Amino acid sequence: MKTNVLAAIKMTVVLLVLLAVAYPALVWAIAKMSPSGGMGDTLERKGKKYYKNIGQSFTEDGYFWSRPSAVDYNAAGSAGSNKGPSNEDYLAEVKTRIDTFLIHNPDVPEAHIPVEMVTASGSGLDPDISPQGAAAQVSRVAKARGLDVEHVQALVKKHTQKPLWGLFGPEKINVLELNIALDKESKN
Amino acid sequence: MNTEILGIIAMFVVTLLLGLPLGKYIAKVYGGEKTWMDPIWGPIERFIYKISGVDSSKEMTWKEHLTALLTINLVWFLLSMAVLMNMEALPLNPDGNPNMSTDLAFNTSISFLVNCNLQHYSGETGISYFGQMWLMFLQFVTAGIGMAAAVVIFRAFRDKTTTQLGNFYDFFLKSCTRILLPISIVVASILVFQGMPMTFEGKDTMINMQGDTVEVSRGPVAAFVPIKHVGTNGGGFFGANGAHPLENPTYLTNMVEMVAQFIIPMAMIFAFGFFIKRRKFAWMMFGVMTVGFLILVIPNVKMEMAGNPAITEMGIDNSLGAMEGKEIRIGAAASGFWSIVTTMISTGSINSMHDSYMPLSGMNELIAMMVNAFYGGVGAGILNFFIFVILAVFISGLMVGRTPEFMGKKIEAREMKIAMMVALAHPFLILVGTALATAFPTQGAATLNNPGFHGFSEILYEYTSSAANNGSGFEGLGDNTLWWNISTGIILLLGRFIPIIGPIAIAGLLAEKKFIPEGEGTLRTDTSTFGLMVFAVIAIIAALAFFPALALGPIAEYFSMS
Structure with a gap:
């Protein structure tokens, strides 16, 4: 027993050096060689820095909106709503979101509101929406900015990211990048 | 074909294709045969044995194995309580996160000690980077313990009649150095290039486009995430675990993290076959497990892609599936697939919120854990x-x-x-x-x-x-x-x-x-x-x-x- 205890303590100390010091140091060094330098992917716009992968809350009609969020897009934390599919209060909340969406997007028939625009993401920080999610907002954004609908549609198309290698996973649009592009267009 | 479905098929096939050679390699490691890693790890392992005063060639009985295993776990438990209850006094705490209460530290220590990683705290607010690095250490070594225990069984069936079943420290250390650590380094190298943070700086403050000020939690995520999966631990760096866009930024990272968690559970089955030289038995195991896996995973993917019927009734476009608690970049199919893999192989990491799954999808997740024998954690x-x-x-x-x-x-x-x-x-x-x-x-x-x-x-x-x-x-x-x-x-x-x-x-x-x-x-x-x-x-x-x-x-x- 005593030999086991001593061996256990000594081995723990050496392994701590290997696994909790040397290994993270190596990963840190590799990260320094990556484009983001281990600081997370960021975007610069007018001297302000944004995180590309951290979604933002957009409420103005002139911006494309992100999905509903359980943490209001404050990345100090992260969480989903954890509402169960049969929860009456939750379903009532979804109904309210649909109504709100219809008020702000009167040109859109109810059947064209994609589900992700009325349901909260898992992290509460989802940076993306689907192409349908953007399509349902084009008319509102165009009107608010005084741009042609076709022009905004083209912009959405340009920012639609294809599945990985064209083969795997869903199509998506990074809301932040799309809105930055929108701001640039409006200025010209 | 639907690219979401294609994605999950690719994840399964890649795991299987990599799992076979890995299984052969694992069998060689535990059999003490030569591998290409010997020149790198041989000297380091000898150094570790020397400092620890362990004779790795001493054979043990099953009782000696258990004594050594339980002793080292006790040491880790005590250390863990000490770390988690004193994080305010320890370094690497830029966000000034508080000490854990006694009962939370008890739960967290045990949870990481037993390779479970049930978390009653949120990574952003409940633990310092020092604490995270300690938990990461536990993610390595507890996976090593699980593998060492399995190898005792490997040995018991390879040798005809014997009481000597190899050396516990040998199995344990080699699991860490020759299997878990190298795979983790490979996985980490991919993840950092996909924009996963690896920094010891604290929270960042950001003024968003509409002028609101929010904070962004960061940390040494890219070191933590690989072993969280490779060791089938599953504890998230952030509260939202693999749904968090910094813990799982792209569809590619989702695929890599999936293969990383799935590969050793699969490879261990083949390793067993190679080790005891009964490959047909390993294929029998693989067959039973895969049938069980498919019975659970196919309905889940289908139900999650079909979406919540209560929302369909509201008359909106529900074609993306049950998106409550799911991320757009991952999608309903890869979320449903992950939910069964993670419950079946005892990882417990999530890329979507299981609480919001359809009732019968949630049931399949429960069944996967209730059976707890298909593929199985490390x-x-x-x-x-x-x-x-x-x-x-x-x-x-x-x-x-x-x-x-x-x-x-x-x-x-x-x-x-x-x-x-x-x-x-x-x-x-x-x-x-x-x-x-x-x-x-x-x-x-x-x-x-x-x-x-x-x-x-x-x-x-x-x-x-x-x-x-x-x-x-x-x-x-x-x-x-x-x-x-x-x-x-x-x-x-x-x-x-x-x-x-x-x-x-x-x-x-x-x-x-x-x-x-x-x-x-x-x-x-x-x-x-x-x-x-x-x-x-x-x-x-x-x-x-x-x-x-x-x-x-x-x-x-x-x-x-x-």
Whole structure:
């Protein structure tokens, strides 16, 4: 027993050096060689820095909106709503979101509101929406900015990211990048 | 073909293709054969043995194995309590996160010690980077423990009649240095290039486009995430685990993290076959497990892609699937696929919120943990499957009137008693825990996030996840209370060590017995008939034990919705 205890303590100390010091140091060094330098992917716009992968809350009609969020897009934390599919209060909340969406997007028939625009993401920080999610907002954004609908549609198309290698996973649009592009267009 | 479906098929196929050669490599490592890693790790391992004063060539009996295993776990537990309760005084705490309370530290220490990673705190606010690095250490070594335990069984069946089953420290250290660490480094190298943070700086403040100020949590994520998956630990760096866009930024990282968690559980099956030189037996295991896996995963992917019928009724476009709690970049298919893999192989990491899954998808996640033997976490799955094999051998022996034999060893009363105890302990822990929490509404019902049948499922899920050492949750549950911390802590401990001690004892006892060469009258265990038998035993035990509880939770919720 005593030999086991001593061996256990000594081995723990050496392994701590290997696994909790040397290994993270190596990963840190590799990260320094990556484009983001281990600081997370960021975007610069007018001297302000944004995180590309951290979604933002957009409420103005002139911006494309992100999905509903359980943490209001404050990345100090992260969480989903954890509402169960049969929860009456939750379903009532979804109904309210649909109504709100219809008020702000009167040109859109109810059947064209994609589900992700009325349901909260898992992290509460989802940076993306689907192409349908953007399509349902084009008319509102165009009107608010005084741009042609076709022009905004083209912009959405340009920012639609294809599945990985064209083969795997869903199509998506990074809301932040799309809105930055929108701001640039409006200025010209 | 749908690119979402194509994505999940690719993940499975890639895992299988990489799992086979990895299995061969693992068998070589534990067999002490030469591998290309020898020049790198040989000297480092000898150095570690020298400092620790361990003679790695000393053979141990099964009891000596267990003593060494339990001792080192005790050391880690004490250290862990000390670290988690004193984070304010320790370095690497840029966000000034507080010490854990005694009961939360107890729960967290045990949870990471038993390779479960149930988390009653959120990474952003509940732990310092020092604490995270400590937990990362535990993610390595506890996976090493699970693998070392499985290798004792490998040895017991390779050697004909013996009491000497190799050296515990040898199995354990090699698991860390030659398997877990190299794979983690490869995975980390991919992840950092996909924009995953790896920094020791604290929270960043950002003014968003509309002028609101928010904070962004960061940290040494890219070191933590690989071993969280490779060791089938599953503890998230952030609260939202693999759903967090910095912990799983792209579809590619989602695929890499999936393969990373799936590969060793699969490779261990093949390693067993290579090691004991019975590849057909390994294929039998793989077949049974894969059938079980498909039975659970196909309906889940289908139901999640179909979406919530209550929302379809509202008349909107529900074609993306059940997106509550899911991320756009991952999608419903890859989320549903992950939900079954993670519950089946006891990782417990999530890329979507299980609490918001369709009732029967949630049930399949529960069943995956209730069975807890398909593929199985690093090491642990094989241990559980082994118990079911012993039961199947015994029952088939009785059915055809032959002496139950397995791998040339007679299975007798003593082994059967241990096997039965292990098989029954799992439902016992889950059901008793659930019953107690339900009986005291101030402890159980008061902490729920959803009413009705779904609320009951939240309780059932928490205990199932604890007993299966899984670590995922129906996260709506307000689980950082004295009741949840202590009760799940105890179940975690029993749920880890009973399925380690029991199978090792059986293997040790069998190894000591006289070897009987296979003859005409031997029941063959590497055939599909026997595979069917094992599957039937698993299905019957799971159904008998868990159907009533499932009927009260997810099944009742399903019928209440239609």
